[in-house]
Amino acid sequence: MQIFISTGEVSGDLQGSLLVAALRKQAIAAGLELEIVALGGDKMAAAGAILLGNTSEIGSFGLLESLPFVLPTLQVQRRAIAYLKQNPPDLVVLIDYMGPNLGIGNYLRRQMPQVPIVYYIAPQVWVSSITLGNTERIIHVCDKLLAIFPEEARYFQDKGAKVTWVGHPLVDRIEHFPSREAARRQLGIADDAIAVALLPASRHQELKYLLPVMFQAAQIMQAKLPQVHFWIPLSLEIYRERIEKQIQRYGL
Incomplete structure (x- = not known):
């Protein structure tokens, strides 16, 4: 078939x-x-x-x-x-x-x-x-x-x-997702750390228009909460360099 x-x-x-x-x-x-x-x-x-x-x-x-x-x-x-x-x-x-x-x-x-x-x-x-x-x-x-x-x-x-x-x-x-505690251990996130996920979706235009706004907001959060750490999923490998450059540009 x-x-x-x-x-x-x-x-x-x-x-x-x-x-x-x-x-x-x-x-x-x-x-x-x-x-x-x-x-x-x-x-x-x-x-x-x-x-x-x-x-x-x-x-x-x-x-x-x-x-x-x-x-x-x-x-x-x-x-x-x-x-x-x-x-x-x-x-x-x-x-x-x-x-x-x-x-x-x-x-x-x-x-x-x-x-x-x-x-x-x-x-x-x-x-x-x-x-x-x-x-x-x-x-x-x-x-x-x-x-x-x-x-x-x-x-x-x-x-x-x-x-x-x-x-x-x-x-x-x-059903197969790890618990919150197990997930934080796998990612190396300390129990008392503040972890924030940024989810800009996966299309070229979404990264182009949404990511700068998210990173600007992250800058404000980081200034008020120095211990905050941001996580961003890599939906496609082709976006890695672009996202890494933006992270450096915004000092996150």
Whole structure:
């Protein structure tokens, strides 16, 4: 059996990797041969997917800000479609990543109507005040929608989608999280230290616009609380140098 999974950005790569691991586990238990090809990132590849293109580094938002990423996104899409033409999958799973995934979904609807499409973690139009017909487009491209929130399931069901609420995948991960004390030991944080996490998200534009504001706030905190120590997760290795330079610039 061959499954094609399409997602983008750091969050999609994480959710995709959890799905790949779960599918492979189920396949082994059922005695099935399973091949998963994907658009995703390093986490999905590490979980066992064959990457047709890495989409975790080309996520963006905004209009003008997104222009540098249009061509790379189109190239990845074309590569995936060319592969699917030659190797029609048994199942397609779309994870978030609305623009590119709707493009791929619409192509498959026209050219390979026999291939079932599942939208897992649909774009969050159900909490947006500006849907602009995106709800109908999402429903149109998929045979089944798997929702991670109850309200999400109700929203799409009311709109006529075939939907099942499956719960949030991160709930399973929480069971394996270390305790606060264990986590602080692993990170080398003293019991009496003040540790503050700065979370600027993972897109290029988010680092560009949010990080300076966060670091300015951190400067104020540091001036009042000299013992404070800041932590920032590295969502992608390509951001390391940029973030380190900013840390030095703001004297954090």
